[in-house]
Amino acid sequence: MTALTASKAGPSFPDWLRDRAAHIDRVLEELLPTAGQAPQRLHEAMRYAVLGGGKRVRAALVYAAGHASCNGTPATEASLDRAAAAIELIHAYSLVHDDLPCMDDDTLRRGRPTVHVQFDEATAMLAGDAMQPLAFELLAGMPTAPALAAQAVTILAHASGSLGMAGGQAIDLGSVGRSLTRDQLQTMHSMKTGAMLAASVTLGGIVAGASSATRQALDAYGRSIGLAFQVVDDILDVTADMASLGKTPGKDAADNKPTYVSLLGLDEARSYARQLGEAAHEAIVPLGEGAERLAQLADFIVFRDR
Template identity: 65%
Template sequence: MRYAVLGPGKRVRAALVYAAGLACAPHGRLDATQLKSLSLAASAVELIHAYSLVHDDLPCMDDDDMRRGRPTCHIQYGEAMALLAADALQPLAFQQLAQMPISPALIVQSIHVLSKAAGSLGMVGGQVIDVANVGNLLELSQLQQMHRMKTGAMIEGSVVLGAIALGANSEVRQSLDTYAAAIGLAFQVVDDILDVTADSQALGKTAGKDAQANKPTYVSIMGLDASRKFAEDLYQKAVDALLPLGQSAQRLRELADFIIRRHY
């Protein structure tokens, strides 16, 4: 479990939790209780993300032997132990949310958000579509729906959890929802671009896996240049959504810049 969670990684989802919380905080400052809530929420999304990566790398899924620049969990510990470690990480995420020092109603809301983002209507459901369509030519709208679920749902959920932890009002939540939807989709577009333009050392995982597996991607459907333009358009939509939040959303802008403008 520690190997899966505490190794190298970008921690983008956790960073989004903190950044969303800062965007909702008065004058962009957090007190100790707010910081604890955000830390627990950030831990929860990272635990879900880490478990999903362990499962993704298994021979029955993507069958990969490298993750985050080192052997995948099942290569290091065997398939059975990797599967069990990932299984244990998932409930641990909800244990983190249950400990947040916020109202019981907000805790329930947080658990609902994360469970929906991670489950059949979100990450797992998107993965099902992905596995079921290897070798198939998807329409662009179908590809976008798959990635909104597979990748976007957890990114959106991370932003929402940060807002819930700070008790954000509906107006702020609307801006954050628009930002998160755009940045969540853009994250996958950039991943698809990097899969064909970056090497394995830069990625920290095996480059070219999507093409080798004959998976539908933005690059295979739209082409490389159009995919880059689409990513930039999504970036602009994300940062425009933050305008009403002013300077308090600076960290979210910086994360958008990091996500969209990774080397490609």
């Protein structure tokens, strides 16, 4: 694997990723309530949380999986936009809530004050609460077959609920100061971080009407890159500085949280991330050249430095 595989056709991967990030920012800008719409302060906080930058990896995974599954039509592209926006809304809400004093009590996110610092704690809570139903509203309104929209809603609901992201966060909070086995740590991170990344891939396939075989390949890919993302996050919490990370580094160790670095050591954690990246590559071999962007995203996730 290489970090930035050259594209056989079309723009380079860095250019493609920047284009997808700029595109979903425009989509979100249009779909979010305007800051001047009552209640203004709530809508200002929502826009602050969602439009404040970020790598937009989850949105990119939606687009890459969708394009790997079909040639695309205008309706499919519009549905991919809504699915990508929904994923980013759920991700943004999770960050707002994770940063609250009752959770991780963070003051910096994406290089800016966290939402509860910029506004206030109650507004931050409500902003997260409001982003969740908006995400499902976007999925329900996709210009696609009702059965596919229903599948998309179900996938996102499961990935973000007690058996996915929220459940993983609960396990994380309950694990402070405790030693977890490798299996327990993997379960926690597969739920907390991996579930939403895997859902991004699955949603792209659903919206594009992927075949059963393609869905299976995407699911296997999603599980691998979802866990790889968290392993690399654990590594960066130890190795990156605040300027590159955009949030407070070293908090996991300071809060005595179990991580892949604390369990395996830095070198073995890096090796495990590479193994997961290789598994992601192997999973999408049956999809051929159409999965090139997915392969590049796997490399980006494993080798990123922030």
